[in-house]
Amino acid sequence: MDSQRAPVGPRHAAEAVRAARLARFESPASARAGGGADLSSTHAVLGDLSSAAAAIQRPPPSSRAVLGGARAQTSAVLGGARAQPCAAEPLRPFDPPRYVPTPLEPAERALKQVELIRVLDGRGAWQLTDALLDTGNELLTCVDEAFAISLGLHVPNSPATGGHGGDSVTLRGIVPGAQAQATVINVQLEVRGVAFGPMRVALTRLDTHRPVLLGMDVLSELFSAGFHIGS
Numbered sequence: 001m002d003s004q005r006a007p008v009g010p011r012h013a014a015e016a017v018r019a020a021r022l023a024r025f026e027s028p029a030s031a032r033a034g035g036g037a038d039l040s041s042t043h044a045v046l047g048d049l050s051s052a053a054a055a056i057q058r059p060p061p062s063s064r065a066v067l068g069g070a071r072a073q074t075s076a077v078l079g080g081a082r083a084q085p086c087a088a089e090p091l092r093p094f095d096p097p098r099y100v101p102t103p104l105e106p107a108e109r110a111l112k113q114v115e116l117i118r119v120l121d122g123r124g125a126w127q128l129t130d131a132l133l134d135t136g137n138e139l140l141t142c143v144d145e146a147f148a149i150s151l152g153l154h155v156p157n158s159p160a161t162g163g164h165g166g167d168s169v170t171l172r173g174i175v176p177g178a179q180a181q182a183t184v185i186n187v188q189l190e191v192r193g194v195a196f197g198p199m200r201v202a203l204t205r206l207d208t209h210r211p212v213l214l215g216m217d218v219l220s221e222l223f224s225a226g227f228h229i230g231s
Contacts, residue, residue, distance in 0.1 A: 110230030111192070111222065114210060120188040120197075122152025130210045131191070133229060137215035140169060143187065145203040147211035154185050154203060169202050180204070191218065194225060 113133055118126045129147070148154040167184040182204050188197035189212075196218055206213055 109227045111227050112230060115191060115214070117212060117214075118190040119151065119153075119212070126190070127151060129212060131212035131214050132207075132210045133219060134213050134215055135219060135229075137213060139171065139215060139217075140184070140200055140202045141189075141215045141218050142171070142182070142204050142206060142213040143185075143201045144206040144208065144211035145183075146208070147206075148185065148187075148203055153187055154183070167200075171202055171204060189218065191222060192227065194222060196221070 111133060115131050115133065116128060117131045119129055121127050143153075145154065149156070168181050169184050170179055171182045172179045182202040184200050184202055186198040187201050188195070189199065190196070191214070199217070
């Protein structure tokens with residue numbers, strides 16, 4: 001009969017155990033008479049309980065297959081990662097990588113007689129302006145005084161910017177046969193991506209449309225970098 005009994009779930013098995021224990025202790029005589037049968041029934045119920053608990057804890061075959069496949073794929077990925085380590089670049093503390101500018105084409109190295117340059121003003125912002133190339137000026141690059149004042153680079157009669165009692169230089173050749181004293185200040189320029197300065201420049205009166213006169217102090221460095229004056 002035990003082989004024909006329907007499967008017992010955990011809840012029904014527990015209730016059956018409690019009922020068997022109550023029936024066992026209600027009548028000592030009946031307990032003695034049917035002790036063997038009750039003990040067999042109890043063992044059967046406990047066996048059903050163990051089977052039910054094992055069925056609950058054991059995952060279904062499909063779940064075990066999925067978990068096994070996932071573990072296998074993870075092991076394969078990790079194994080491949082270990083088999084192919086990333087190649088790290090060697091450390092070069094005494095020879096770090098340096099920025100290399102893009103080389104210019106020959107046509108891009110031809111300077112115009114009037115170049116568009118950048119000048120750093122007194123507020124730290126770059127300003128565009130035209131500059132005239134003067135290969136005959138071997139002394140200092142010249143900047144128009146009014147232009148320097150408008151950019152906040154020079155304050156007249158101010159020792160801080162050389163306006164009073166500061167450095168000065170004698171200019172010759174701007175006007176044929178004439179010479180003049182010019183105040184010297186420091187500015188920063190950029191011509192065709194090449195930075196100059198802070199560098200000394202002389203303040204004078206120039207054409208307002210071309211307020212910078214680039215001398216050989218700037219042009220010689222441009223020529224050394226491969227630039228030339230185009231036709």
